[in-house]
Each structure stands twice: as structure tokens, then as C-alpha cells.
Amino acid sequence: MSYLVLARKYRPRNFSEMVGQSHVVQALVNALTTQRLHHAYLFTGTRGVGKTTVSRILAKSLNCTGVGGQGDITAEPCGVCQACRDIDSGRFVDYTELDAASNRGVDEIAQLLEQAVYKPVVGRFKVFMIDEVHMLTNTAFNAMLKTLEEPPEYLKFVLATTDPQKVPATVLSRCLQFNLRPMAPETVLQHLAQVLNTENVPADPQALRLLARAARGSMRDALSLTDQAIAFGSGRLDEASVRTMLGSVDRSYVFRLLDALARGDGRTVVETSEILRLNGLSAASTLEEMTTVLQRMAVLQAVPEMASGDDNADPEIAETARLAHILPADETQLLYSLCLHGRGELGLAPDEYAALTMVLLRLLAFKPSGALAPTALAPAAQIATGGSAAVSGKKPLAELAVRSQVESARASAPAAAPAIERVPEALQGAPAEVVTATDPLESSRLGDAWSQIVNQLAAAEAIAALTRELALQSELCSQEGGVWSLRVERESLSQPAARERLQTALQLALGDPLIKLSVEVGQVTDSPARRNGIALTEKQRAAEALIHTDPLVVDMIRDWGAKIVPGSIKSVSS
Ligand SMILES: [Zn+2]
Structure with a gap:
């Protein structure tokens, strides 16, 4: 037969x-x-x-x-x-x-x-x-x-x-x-287990889970895939061969990436992306798997008791729950959105793994500042305490700032300096000497701090015209012994007059008259202007996504053939 x-x-x-x-x-x-x-x-x-x-x-x-x-x-x-x-x-x-x-x-x-x-x-x-x-x-x-x-x-x-x-x-x-509803993976899983039992085909539970997920709610697809998998695995279903057949990415990579992103660990992110390239695992399905896990994490964060309703034998549930615990809900949402949009970019880049790395690093770049998990900050804190004896003569910036505020209040002098709301953490924690641009993490913390200071100075109108341009276009490369080294790309921005005005504004704002600025010309990779630009693009993208999914707009497009004029969507606050 x-x-x-x-x-x-x-x-x-x-x-x-x-x-x-x-x-x-x-x-x-x-x-x-x-x-x-x-x-x-x-x-x-x-x-x-x-x-x-x-x-x-x-x-x-x-x-x-x-x-x-x-x-x-x-x-x-x-x-x-x-x-x-x-x-x-x-x-x-x-x-x-x-x-x-x-x-x-x-x-x-x-x-x-x-x-x-x-x-x-x-x-x-x-x-x-x-x-x-x-x-x-x-x-x-x-x-x-x-x-x-x-x-x-x-x-x-x-x-x-x-x-x-x-x-x-x-x-x-x-x-x-x-x-008729798409079937839940658990429903498909149960049915597959029953069918294979009747057929006397031995199967790993994990292999069945992969098939059930890959079927995307269609029982017919689930059974067709199972047919293929039986042929592929010559009569039995094990996880490795099913994974190979489906071309799906081992979830352990996905969990490793998410864990590294949660900890702000750029090195592991780049290394894991490289491993994916070496193993020829698809960049698109990596991002897809990430969105699936992030979606589960978001559900667990919102409704923790959902965990008990899940397939308890699934080892991935525990890992998902752990990540849901360490990654804040807003960052989970952000990562989800970036992964989803990132998939569309893969085809545009000349090399899909380079594109994948960029998407993953963007996840790090957009991490809300100060959100680094305690473990990631620990080394810097150790350096700070270890080095404090050697530089005890020098008072930390924060202390100076507070003292100068108290003094000026005592003298009841009119507050000439625009008050900075708070000194960025990167500049508070460690004495200035240990912060240099050699370590990528330190450098990005400098970038965070510089961006925050410049935006506050600009908002308080403490800097204007060319001075403001210098501040926005510059990268803070290092901050050693009270000397802040800035780098700009355009020669025209390195004029002494602008530098001095920016220096004065910083001295007033931070309450430290010893701050000296130096400006050099060179390649700039991280400036407040760039950060603001990226944030604006992201905001615009979010605004467009909001309009495109708005039920009223969707109805008008469907029922009345309405069209959205390209470029006409503007984020309200920008
Ligand atoms: Zn009949």
C-alpha cells in the first residue's frame, strides 16, 4: 500500500x-x-x-x-x-x-x-x-x-x-x-505527539516543540513538516536534525544575545554574532527568534502568573523567565521593536551578518542611559575606590558642584550659572583621572555624560551659535586631570573663541573653575548631535508606525482607498 x-x-x-x-x-x-x-x-x-x-x-x-x-x-x-x-x-x-x-x-x-x-x-x-x-x-x-x-x-x-x-x-x-483560529503551539504539540505515538515514530519533545512552533498555527503545515522531518531523520525525530531541516537558530544563541544585551555586554554580542556567521545560521531567523522570546518575556513581565500555564517541561521557559526578570519592561519593548524593524534592514545591507551586528549594537546604543545592570558597572566602581587614595587631594566633581551651590546660596548672590539638574553619573562615580577613551564601555559612558551635559546647556540657553555648534558636534574623547579633550571634524569649529565660551559655560554649570577644554580636529564617531539625530529618526519611525497601525487610518485606507502622503507624518513634539 x-x-x-x-x-x-x-x-x-x-x-x-x-x-x-x-x-x-x-x-x-x-x-x-x-x-x-x-x-x-x-x-x-x-x-x-x-x-x-x-x-x-x-x-x-x-x-x-x-x-x-x-x-x-x-x-x-x-x-x-x-x-x-x-x-x-x-x-x-x-x-x-x-x-x-x-x-x-x-x-x-x-x-x-x-x-x-x-x-x-x-x-x-x-x-x-x-x-x-x-x-x-x-x-x-x-x-x-x-x-x-x-x-x-x-x-x-x-x-x-x-x-x-x-x-x-x-x-x-x-x-x-x-x-477558525490559528492553533496554539501547545495544541499542535499535543496533537503531533499523539499522531507520532500512533505511527510508532520515536520523537524528542524538543523536536516536536520546534515543529509545532514552525507550523505557525497551521495543523496541516505541522503534519507536512513532520512528514519531512521523518524522512530527513530517517524514521526518527531528534532535535538536531529537525533544527537543521527547519534552518532554525539554536535558542541558546538567542538567550546568550539577550542576556548580553540586558547586561550591556557589547563584546559577547559581537562575538555571538560572529559565531552565527561562522555556523551559517540565518540572521533573519535569529532576529525572528529574538522577537518571539522578547514577546514571551513581555507577557511574563505584565502577567507573571502566566508562567505556570506554560508547558512546564520546556527548559526554555525558565531561561525566558530569568531574562524577563533582569531586563526592564520598557527595554524589552524597545528591543522587540528594534528586532522587528531590523529584519527589514538585513536585505539592504551588503552583508547580512554585518547588518545583524549593527541591529544588535543599536539595541545597546539605545539602552536608556544609566540602565546598565550593576554587574556591568562593577569594574568601574572598583577602579574608583582603588584609585581614590592616590587622588585624595582632588575632590570629585559632584561634591564640588554641590558645595559651590551651597556657597553661592549662602552668599545670596544672584545665580549666574544655569543650574544643571544633576551631574551625569559617569562623571560622579569615578575620579576624573581613571576615565579615558581606551575602553569602549568607558568611552560610551563618556558619550552618555557629554551628550547629557550639552543638551542641558543648550536647553538652558547657556551656549549659543558657534559655541552651541561646537558642543553638539564634538566628541568627548577623554577627561583627565580637569582637562576635557574634545574632538571635532570641522576645522571651523575649533576656534579659540568658541572653545573659551564653552569652557566658561561648563565651569559655571558644573561649579568647577578648574575645568580646561582642549579641542582637536579628527574623526568623530559619537557626538551629541549624532545621538540626537538617531533619537529623532527613531521617534519619527515610531510616529509613522503609530499612524500606519491606527485603526481609523487602517479603516480609511481599506474602505475609502485613502493614502498617506509620504513624508507628511511628523512627530508632534519634534
Ligand atoms: Zn454516514
């Missing part, structure tokens, strides 16, 4: 075998039991969730004659009478399946409707099943309306579509509509 693929072999033959669609099954069973039948049904749902299957079971229920041949309409088709067997094998004359995707025109529909005038040949009812009904042309829809509204008593319509939005309202209003 030839091998029957799993998806066909395990296609449900009656309502009780249907998996994961109990809300639809319940309604249909009740209707059949009480014989309150509608003349047209519309089943909606993504591919592989059971639209055609429900339609066939419904046709059997309507036409089943029972084991003894005396049966009536039933919610439990017997499966052995002539009608049941013929519908199962696809040769029941009164059950017609038409695929509207390949029969879109008015002629095909007219041909079908011509059959409607004849009574059923063998069955109780004629059933017309039109799949992908949204593909019909408008004239075809119009040709169908009359019959759909008042069909002969012996005729039932079953329409199915993956895209109900495209079905005209005139058709929708004449049908009883049921939405």
Missing part, C-alpha cells in the same frame, strides 16, 4: 476529531442537532486551520444515512454509509468543491449555479463549497448573490476564505460566519 501523508491520513473525519476549534464545532453541532440550519456558511481563518475539513464534515452530517441506511441529519456522521465514504474519498456527486483562486470568473460561477436548479442526485442536500472565495471577480460575486440569498431548500453554500476583508459586504451579510 502506498504511503499516505500524515496530513491526509489524520485529517479529522468527524467533529469530535477536530482539534483546537471547539467554538466553531460546538456551534455547528448544536445547529445540526436542533436542525436549525442556515443556507450559507462562511469559514474564515489562515491556511491549514481546517476550513475545508469542517466543510466536508458538514457535508457528511447533512447527507449521512447512518449505518442502517435510515439515519437523518446528524452531528455525528457515521463514516461508513455510502454518502460518508464518497465525501471522504472526494467522489460524492452532490458535494462540489470549487477553488475560486483558479476559477475566478463569472463563467465558472454561472456553470456552478446552473447545477443549482437540479435536485440532489443521491444525497439529501447539494453542498457547494467555494474555497478562497475572496478571489472571485465582482461580476462573479454579483452573479452569485441572487442564489445565495434565496437558494432552493436542498442547496447549502459553504464559503471559505483566508481574507474576509476582501469579501463584499453583500455576501458577508448573507452568510453565517465562523472564524
Whole structure:
């Protein structure tokens, strides 16, 4: 006997075998039991969730004659009478399946409707099943309306579509509509385990989880993938071969990346990205897996008790919960959004791994400042305490700032200096001497601090014109012994006058008259202006995403053909 693929072999033959669609099954069973039948049904749902299957079971229920041949309409088709067997094998004359995707025109529909005038040949009812009904042309829809509204008593319509939005309202209003849901991975997992048990195919639970996830809610896809996996793994399903077959990224890399991002550990991020490249693992599916894990983390953060409802045997649950605990909720949201948008960029870059690294590093760059986990700051703090004896003569900036404020208050002098809200942490924690540009982390902390100071000076209007431009365009390369070394790209910004005005503004703002500025010309990689630019772009992108997903806008585009004029969306505060 030839091998029957799993998806066909395990296609449900009656309502009780249907998996994961109990809300639809319940309604249909009740209707059949009480014989309150509608003349047209519309089943909606993504591919592989059971639209055609429900339609066939419904046709059997309507036409089943029972084991003894005396049966009536039933919610439990017997499966052995002539009608049941013929519908199962696809040769029941009164059950017609038409695929509207390949029969879109008015002629095909007219041909079908011509059959409607004849009574059923063998069955109780004629059933017309039109799949992908949204593909019909408008004239075809119009040709169908009359019959759909008042069909002969012996005729039932079953329409199915993956895209109900495209079905005209005139058709929708004449049908009883049921939405078949995509199946949850747990539901698919259970069903797969059951099927493989019946088939006597040994399978790792983790391999089944991968297949269940890859099916994206479609039981048919899950069974087809399982067929492939059985062939691929020559008769058994183990995690490694299923992973290879699906081309999916080992989640341990994903967890390592997320953990490194949570700790602000750029080195591990870059190294892991390099490992992905060496192993030829897809950059796109890495980002996709990351979004999946981040989504789970966000759910756990919002509803911690959801953890207990999960598949407890899954070792990934514990790791997800741990990450959900160490990464703040707002950063989880930010990472999710960046990963999602980052996927679109992969194709634009000449090298997808370079693009992946950029996306991952962007996640670090946009980490809210001061949000580094305690472990990441520990080395700097140690240096700070270790070095304090050697530089005890020098007072930390913060202390100076506070003292000068107290003194000026005591002298009740008019506050000439624009008050800086708070001295950035990077400049408080460690004595100035130990902060140099050699370490990338230190350098980014300098960047954070510089950006914050400059933006506050600009907001307080303590700097203007060329001085402001110098501050915004410069990178703070080091800060040693009270000398702050700035670097700018344009010679015109390194004029002594602007430097002196900026120096005075800093001395006043930080209450430290000893601050000296030096300005050199060279390549700038991190300036307040650049940071502001990136933040603005991100804000603009968020504003655009907000408009594009706004329900009102979506409705207007769909119903009225409205268009968004490119470039017309502006973030309100910018
Ligand atoms: Zn039957």
C-alpha cells in the first residue's frame, strides 16, 4: 500500500476529531442537532486551520444515512454509509468543491449555479463549497448573490476564505460566519505527539516543540513538516536534525544575545554574532527568534502568573523567565521593536551578518542611559575606590558642584550659572583621572555624560551659535586631570573663541573653575548631535508606525482607498 501523508491520513473525519476549534464545532453541532440550519456558511481563518475539513464534515452530517441506511441529519456522521465514504474519498456527486483562486470568473460561477436548479442526485442536500472565495471577480460575486440569498431548500453554500476583508459586504451579510483560529503551539504539540505515538515514530519533545512552533498555527503545515522531518531523520525525530531541516537558530544563541544585551555586554554580542556567521545560521531567523522570546518575556513581565500555564517541561521557559526578570519592561519593548524593524534592514545591507551586528549594537546604543545592570558597572566602581587614595587631594566633581551651590546660596548672590539638574553619573562615580577613551564601555559612558551635559546647556540657553555648534558636534574623547579633550571634524569649529565660551559655560554649570577644554580636529564617531539625530529618526519611525497601525487610518485606507502622503507624518513634539 502506498504511503499516505500524515496530513491526509489524520485529517479529522468527524467533529469530535477536530482539534483546537471547539467554538466553531460546538456551534455547528448544536445547529445540526436542533436542525436549525442556515443556507450559507462562511469559514474564515489562515491556511491549514481546517476550513475545508469542517466543510466536508458538514457535508457528511447533512447527507449521512447512518449505518442502517435510515439515519437523518446528524452531528455525528457515521463514516461508513455510502454518502460518508464518497465525501471522504472526494467522489460524492452532490458535494462540489470549487477553488475560486483558479476559477475566478463569472463563467465558472454561472456553470456552478446552473447545477443549482437540479435536485440532489443521491444525497439529501447539494453542498457547494467555494474555497478562497475572496478571489472571485465582482461580476462573479454579483452573479452569485441572487442564489445565495434565496437558494432552493436542498442547496447549502459553504464559503471559505483566508481574507474576509476582501469579501463584499453583500455576501458577508448573507452568510453565517465562523472564524477558525490559528492553533496554539501547545495544541499542535499535543496533537503531533499523539499522531507520532500512533505511527510508532520515536520523537524528542524538543523536536516536536520546534515543529509545532514552525507550523505557525497551521495543523496541516505541522503534519507536512513532520512528514519531512521523518524522512530527513530517517524514521526518527531528534532535535538536531529537525533544527537543521527547519534552518532554525539554536535558542541558546538567542538567550546568550539577550542576556548580553540586558547586561550591556557589547563584546559577547559581537562575538555571538560572529559565531552565527561562522555556523551559517540565518540572521533573519535569529532576529525572528529574538522577537518571539522578547514577546514571551513581555507577557511574563505584565502577567507573571502566566508562567505556570506554560508547558512546564520546556527548559526554555525558565531561561525566558530569568531574562524577563533582569531586563526592564520598557527595554524589552524597545528591543522587540528594534528586532522587528531590523529584519527589514538585513536585505539592504551588503552583508547580512554585518547588518545583524549593527541591529544588535543599536539595541545597546539605545539602552536608556544609566540602565546598565550593576554587574556591568562593577569594574568601574572598583577602579574608583582603588584609585581614590592616590587622588585624595582632588575632590570629585559632584561634591564640588554641590558645595559651590551651597556657597553661592549662602552668599545670596544672584545665580549666574544655569543650574544643571544633576551631574551625569559617569562623571560622579569615578575620579576624573581613571576615565579615558581606551575602553569602549568607558568611552560610551563618556558619550552618555557629554551628550547629557550639552543638551542641558543648550536647553538652558547657556551656549549659543558657534559655541552651541561646537558642543553638539564634538566628541568627548577623554577627561583627565580637569582637562576635557574634545574632538571635532570641522576645522571651523575649533576656534579659540568658541572653545573659551564653552569652557566658561561648563565651569559655571558644573561649579568647577578648574575645568580646561582642549579641542582637536579628527574623526568623530559619537557626538551629541549624532545621538540626537538617531533619537529623532527613531521617534519619527515610531510616529509613522503609530499612524500606519491606527485603526481609523487602517479603516480609511481599506474602505475609502485613502493614502498617506509620504513624508507628511511628523512627530508632534519634534
Ligand atoms: Zn454516514
